[in-house]
Amino acid sequence: MADGIPTWEEVARDHGGFLYRVAYRLAGNHDDAQDLVQEALLRVRKGLERYEPGSLEGWLARIVTNVFLDDVRRKQRRPADALPDDPDRVLPESPSAEDASAELSAEIQAALASLPAEFRVPVVLCDVADQSYEQIADALDVPLGTVRSRIHRGRRLLREALKDLEQ
Amino acid sequence: MTQRPSGFDESMLSAFVDDELDAATRAEVETALAESAELREVLEEVRDTRRALRDLPDVTAPPGFWDRVLATSTPAGGTSEGTVVPLAAAGRRRPVNRWSALAGAAAAAAVLGVAVIPRQQSVDPGLAELTQTHSERASLDNDVVSNLAGVVVSQDLAP
Numbered sequence: 001m002a003d004g005i006p007t008w009e010e011v012a013r014d015h016g017g018f019l020y021r022v023a024y025r026l027a028g029n030h031d032d033a034q035d036l037v038q039e040a041l042l043r044v045r046k047g048l049e050r051y052e053p054g055s056l057e058g059w060l061a062r063i064v065t066n067v068f069l070d071d072v073r074r075k076q077r078r079p080a081d082a083l084p085d086d087p088d089r090v091l092p093e094s095p096s097a098e099d100a101s102a103e104l105s106a107e108i109q110a111a112l113a114s115l116p117a118e119f120r121v122p123v124v125l126c127d128v129a130d131q132s133y134e135q136i137a138d139a140l141d142v143p144l145g146t147v148r149s150r151i152h153r154g155r156r157l158l159r160e161a162l163k164d165l166e167q
Numbered sequence: 168m169t170q171r172p173s174g175f176d177e178s179m180l181s182a183f184v185d186d187e188l189d190a191a192t193r194a195e196v197e198t199a200l201a202e203s204a205e206l207r208e209v210l211e212e213v214r215d216t217r218r219a220l221r222d223l224p225d226v227t228a229p230p231g232f233w234d235r236v237l238a239t240s241t242p243a244g245g246t247s248e249g250t251v252v253p254l255a256a257a258g259r260r261r262p263v264n265r266w267s268a269l270a271g272a273a274a275a276a277a278v279l280g281v282a283v284i285p286r287q288q289s290v291d292p293g294l295a296e297l298t299q300t301h302s303e304r305a306s307l308d309n310d311v312v313s314n315l316a317g318v319v320v321s322q323d324l325a326p
Contacts, residue, residue, distance in 0.1 A: 009237070016233060017225075024226045034232055041236060101224070108219055126185065127220035133187045152181035155216045162216075 004053030008045045011060070016041075018129070019060050025128045026068045026120065028113030036071065040064040061129040062139035065121055072117045111161035119154030126151050171203045180210050184217055 006014070019040055024033040040063045051059060112120060125131045125139065137147045171177075182188050183196045200206050 012236060020228045021226055030229055038236055105223055108223060127217055148182050149178040152178035155181060155213055159212055159216045
């Protein structure tokens with residue numbers, strides 16, 4: 001690391017897990033998460049020279065979010081590949097699906113994946129990436145009040161989705 | 168009182184549990200909560216949902232993912248910058264059977280006639296010479312496609 005700027009390898013090694021966790025919660029499955037992470041790391045390498053030392057994970061969360069949103073927009077232009085809304089399709093593969101805890105996690109992930117991206121993204125950035133409202137507002141380029149209302153609406157929708165899954 | 172105060176912005180409850188409010192606004196929310204059982208119920212639901220998300224188990228990449236990332240994303244791995252190799256898609260692909268690949272390559276070579284073309288000029292006249300002559304003639308005849316023959320073949324077969 002020179003002048004507080006990590007190398008690409010350091011980012012991948014030390015923060016890859018964080019990047020993957022956020023990507024997985026946004027995408028809802030391992031296959032898409034892997035593609036998101038790889039594209040994000042490509043952008044990281046291109047952007048490292050311009051990185052200003054600060055919250056590295058905030059910067060990474062912003063990058064992976066942008067990759068995800070680009071992907072969502074691309075899929076919206078090609079409706080055949082649109083985001084899956086069938087909960088069975090987005091359940092993460094779990095070798096211990098019988099386990100109640102794993103089942104609950106799968107349900108939460110499925111509910112999360114059912115949220116529209118405009119609500120899912122701020123919720124994931126807040127509750128998975130642990131970003132502040134201000135950081136989320138910067139990442140999404142929206143006002144602070146919008147972040148607050150989308151997080152709240154996202155959580156309420158998530159709760160409704162979980163209720164639907166339980167029934 | 169159980170009704171929520173009129174005009175109360177419910178999204179303040181999420182900001183409240185996320186500790187994203189200034190002291191004055193936080194005090195206002197606390198007052199509203201004290202007055203409304205309905206708001207307190209919503210607050211508990213928000214807390215539950217937030218906790219459920221934050222308590223989700225850690226998720227890690229499948230085995231071998233990071234090795235592939237490092238292998239394909241560094242210059243040593245042979246992938247030039249800006250080239251995206253969809254790893255997950257690659258992982259989903261059925262592994263290529265080595266013998267099938269060899270058979271396919273042999274068939275392709277046979278179709279192209281590459282398999283019988285000697286790398287050394289042991290035929291008379293020399294293939295490279297013949298090709299060059301043909302391409303020179305084609306250039307005079309203004310045969311655009313044949314013009315390319317000398318360029319491509321002579322590079323590969325030059326002794």
